Amino acid sequence: MTAPAGLAVYCDVVLLDAAWQRALPGVERLVRRAARAALVGARRSGRRSLTIALADDRRVRALNARDRKKDKPTNVLSYPSGERAFLGDIVLARQTVWREAxxxxxxxxDHVSHLVVHGTLHLVGYDHDNDADADRMEALERRVLARLGIADPY
Known part of the structure; x- marks a missing residue:
């Protein structure tokens, strides 16, 4: 997917768990494509950057305990920066993602792509704290994923 005019996206992928590459060859390209698709779908124009860290459950559990006071791994964590150009960080937990898939x-x-789309939408201000917000976010996720050729995850 090419970004439309006015959208320049730089997505840095940090491999914190080498098993990601063995389990899903081409994962870096996959997550970049999903992040760009989310930004196109959310109609966020301009120069944007974000970082996606591919981690393991141990690392994500530590982050989740520290930042959300939940001492367990989760599939994806998003850390919005509050800045316009640098959107923030997304962290995925390999074992949890594979188990859920x-x-x-x-x-x-498909599951990794969905979680990256979900995390990226969090970075640009979408949330699911109430039913109306959840419906709006899930509808956008469905549209973005459909453009990527991925079936409705819900």
Whole structure:
């Protein structure tokens, strides 16, 4: 997917767990594509950058305990920067993501793409704190994923 005129996205991918590459070859390209698609779908024009860290459950559990007071791993964490150009950071937990994909009968690639879209939308201000916000965010996720050729995850 090419970014439309006026949208320049730089997505830095940090590999904190080498097992991501073994389990899903081309994962860096996959997450960049999903992040760009989310920004296109959210109609965020201009120069934007974000970082996506591909971690393991141990690291995400520590972050989740520190930042959200939940001592367990989670699939994705988003850290909005509050800045216009640098959107923030997204962290994914490999073992949790793979387990969820199996449980939900999804491919790992589709589930990873969905979580990156979800995390990126959090970085630009979308949330699911109430039913109306959740409906709005999920509808946008569905549209973005459909453009990527990914079935409705809900």
């Amino acid at each position: 199996r449980e939900q009968a999804k491919t790992a690639a």
